[in-house]
Each structure stands twice: as C-alpha cells, then as structure tokens.
Amino acid sequence: MALMQYKRIVIKVGSALVAPDGEGCSGKYLLTIAGFINACLQLNTEVILVSSGSVAAGKSHIGHGSGQPSISTKQAMAAVGQMQMIANWQRFFDCACSQLLITHGDLKDRRRYLNIKNTLRVLLENNIIPIINENDTVATQELKVGDNDNLAALVAMVADAEALLILSDVDGVFDADPRQVYDAKLLPEISNITPEIYQLAGGTSNSLATGGMFTKIQAADKACEQGIDTYIVNGTKANAFEHLLKKGNPGTRFVAKGNNLTAKKRWLKNTLKSEGTLLVDKGAVTALQRTGASLLPVGVQAVTGEFSKGAAITVVYVDKHKETLIAKGISQYSSQDLERIKGISSQQIETALGYCPSQEVIHRDDLVLL
Structure with a gap:
C-alpha cells in the first residue's frame, strides 16, 4: 500500500533530526519533515507525531561536565528541552499542536490507556497535531518504555494507526553494516522479522539517544504484529519525502501481518x-x-x-x-x-x-x- 493511502499514520522523529548538533533545536531537517506532514494533512491523512530530542534541546541549559550525563541530569535537560522542542515544531505549522507526555505505566493502565486513546481521537477530530514524547522527567526505570521507537509503535496501536513511519539519519535496514561494508545493500521490503534480521542491527553512537537500528526493528515487529505497516526512512534526505508522496519507498518497509482493523477485532473478540x-x-x-x-x-x-x-x-x-x-x-x-x-x-x-x-x-x- 502506498503511504498516502493510509488514513492515519504515526511519524517518529529521532533526536538526530530534531537536534542534529546534539544541542538545542534546529530547523535544518524539521522544515522538510513539517512540509511532508502538511502535505499528508492536505491529502486527508491524519498524523500523530512522536518526537525525540527534548534532552538534546535542553542540554545547553544544564551543567553536566560529562559526555555521559546522569539520569537525573538527563531528566532536568528534558524538563527544559521539552518546551523548546514543542515550540520549535509549532512554528512550522499553521494548525495547532498539542503535547502529550506519557510513560509505559500510562499504557499499561486500562483507564489511562483509554484516556490517551480518547484524547488523541478528539485532537485529530479538531485538526490538531498531537506531539508525543516519553515523560522523561518523572518516569522511573520500571515505568519507562525506554526509547521512542518502541513508544511510537505503542502509540500507533493505541491510536489505531494504519502505518508507522520511523525517521532517522539512516536509510533503512541493510544486508550488512554500511559503516563497515561499502557495498552493503538496502533491503527495501521485509516480510518476516526473523532473528537474522535482528542480527543486522547495529547500535547507536549518540550518547543522548536511546535507540538504534535494533529498537527500530523491535518497534516494527510490535507494529506489524498488530497489522500496522512500518517504514524506516532517512529523514535527512529531502528526496525521501518526495518518494513517499509519489507512492515510492525510499527506505525499508516492514509488511504488516494482516490489516490493523483485523488484528484489533481479533484481539477484542478472542483475547x-x-x-x-x-x-x-x-x-x-x-x-x-x-x-x-x-x-x-x-x-x-x-x-x-x-x-x-x-x-x-x-x-x-x-x-x-x-x-x-x-x-x-x-x-x-x-x-x-x-x-x-x-x-x-x-x-x-x-x-x-x-x-x-x-x-x-x-x-x-x-x-x-x-
């Protein structure tokens, strides 16, 4: 299915795109991404945004003196940076944006899960873009999702989205590590996420990021099980969004197992x-x-x-x-x-x-x- 044929999508934007220099918010890549989101909205595709970058956005305001900030220092950075990150996104849109900060504990609790679902439903009905991030300032380790790739997959499930688009600074999944193998080939489509696919994943070299290719594949695994097509796309390349709008696939597409409506109905009926x-x-x-x-x-x-x-x-x-x-x-x-x-x-x-x-x-x- 072409991306623009989906009625509702979740777009996850990584720290490398929000704060490419590792400190403060930037419009370097977000201007193009926001243009793509606006194009989606004009085509009547609803968009929910899961944005990383609050820690990087607040880094310059909090003294840390270390390349590996402590958890409490990162939480303080997030507290400052979250406001700047939302303000940075809002300047690219004519419609209103909203902020939702959630934890894994919110998603596990049936009452709060339903409240999140209802809030998203009302926001979308009123043409407001929901911008979601993990509530890093208060989440304890046992209540954290841990990374925004997996958070985006969970949000896609809560929101009954049809597709999940994970934007990062990598082109997709390769048959070998492209940083080490010069002729590594991009895998345009993955129908079955096997242990071998996981083995193709490397880590992340960004000390302020919490994900890597492994968590992206993990998120795709979760989403595809629930009937949600998942894409990994390089958000630093403007032509990637041109491909998406022209019904192309510039990255790696993970094929959903059935459609999300079928998966949810099956879950409701049988589970x-x-x-x-x-x-x-x-x-x-x-x-x-x-x-x-x-x-x-x-x-x-x-x-x-x-x-x-x-x-x-x-x-x-x-x-x-x-x-x-x-x-x-x-x-x-x-x-x-x-x-x-x-x-x-x-x-x-x-x-x-x-x-x-x-x-x-x-x-x-x-x-x-x-």
Whole structure:
C-alpha cells in the first residue's frame, strides 16, 4: 500500500533530526519533515507525531561536565528541552499542536490507556497535531518504555494507526553494516522479522539517544504484529519525502501481518475476557449492525456484572426470551456509572454524573460485531 493511502499514520522523529548538533533545536531537517506532514494533512491523512530530542534541546541549559550525563541530569535537560522542542515544531505549522507526555505505566493502565486513546481521537477530530514524547522527567526505570521507537509503535496501536513511519539519519535496514561494508545493500521490503534480521542491527553512537537500528526493528515487529505497516526512512534526505508522496519507498518497509482493523477485532473478540453484559434495545442493534455506529447510553436497557472503565463487555439483545449476542467492546464507563446513565441521551450524561468523559458507552473503533 502506498503511504498516502493510509488514513492515519504515526511519524517518529529521532533526536538526530530534531537536534542534529546534539544541542538545542534546529530547523535544518524539521522544515522538510513539517512540509511532508502538511502535505499528508492536505491529502486527508491524519498524523500523530512522536518526537525525540527534548534532552538534546535542553542540554545547553544544564551543567553536566560529562559526555555521559546522569539520569537525573538527563531528566532536568528534558524538563527544559521539552518546551523548546514543542515550540520549535509549532512554528512550522499553521494548525495547532498539542503535547502529550506519557510513560509505559500510562499504557499499561486500562483507564489511562483509554484516556490517551480518547484524547488523541478528539485532537485529530479538531485538526490538531498531537506531539508525543516519553515523560522523561518523572518516569522511573520500571515505568519507562525506554526509547521512542518502541513508544511510537505503542502509540500507533493505541491510536489505531494504519502505518508507522520511523525517521532517522539512516536509510533503512541493510544486508550488512554500511559503516563497515561499502557495498552493503538496502533491503527495501521485509516480510518476516526473523532473528537474522535482528542480527543486522547495529547500535547507536549518540550518547543522548536511546535507540538504534535494533529498537527500530523491535518497534516494527510490535507494529506489524498488530497489522500496522512500518517504514524506516532517512529523514535527512529531502528526496525521501518526495518518494513517499509519489507512492515510492525510499527506505525499508516492514509488511504488516494482516490489516490493523483485523488484528484489533481479533484481539477484542478472542483475547479479552468479557467482564460484564449490556442489554440493549432494537434501535441500538440496528445502529450497530447496519450503520457501524457507536453504542450510546440511550440504547442501554440493563447492566449486568461489576466492571471498571476500560473493561471488555458483551452487548446482547433479548427478543421473546431469546438472547442474541450482538457485539463485544471496551467500555468507556464503569458498571456503576452505566447504571446511572443507561437509557438517557448523551447530552444528559454530565447532569447525571457530574462529568462526561465520552458521549459513547462503546466507541465504534473499540467494538467488534459478533
């Protein structure tokens, strides 16, 4: 599939592109990358940006006296540099940009995972570019993703993206180390990520970076398993973006296993254990089955079981004492809250609960018909 045919993509930009000199933000490469992002937006492709570079951006402001700064020093650099990095990105776009700082702990927690998903959904609906980075200033080692390549893969999964584009200062994956073998050949397409592919990966020589080719292949492995095509492209070369816009592949493409919709539906249907049941009316059944709508509270008649927000639940319909399984999905509300909002319109949720995190009980992106 050509990159421009995807409806939603995640673009990861490495430190070498944000701060090519290792200190402070630069527009040297970002101007071209931003031009590519703007072209994507004009073609109605939604873009989520995962940007490294906060540590490098803040390096000149924090005294460290070492080529290998301590963790606390890097965290201080990130605290300063994050603001500069976001401001640097914003100057290239006419539309608004937003900042999301997350940790692995946020992605592991069902409630926070769902909150991130909903936030991204609203930002994209309002034509705002989400810019995501790991929350380096507060993340402890056990709660860190560790590198933005793998973070980008996880974000692509949360966001239901169709493709992941990893931009760095390397052309892609080669059949040998191009730094040591002058005639090493670029691998334009990899259909199966084997141990041999991992062995082709080298490390990184950048003391402020946390990734290398290994983490990029690791990220591609994660994303492809979830049906997300992944590309590694050299972001320092302007003609690489021309190739992408012309439906070319200037780097290495990792072919997804199935499509992301299939992978997610399979995960929802077969992996998640249902923790409760919603009885819905005929109108809700029609909306779900015929129009691909989300499940709204007005269509819910009864709630069975105790579950929290983010739990998998089953949707059923009863006609003349015959129960029919309709769907399965991820609930935006706990069973306790659903008892209070069942049967009412979405506009009445805030009055009933005092807050309204979502107008849907189950969003259509988080629902599979049975």
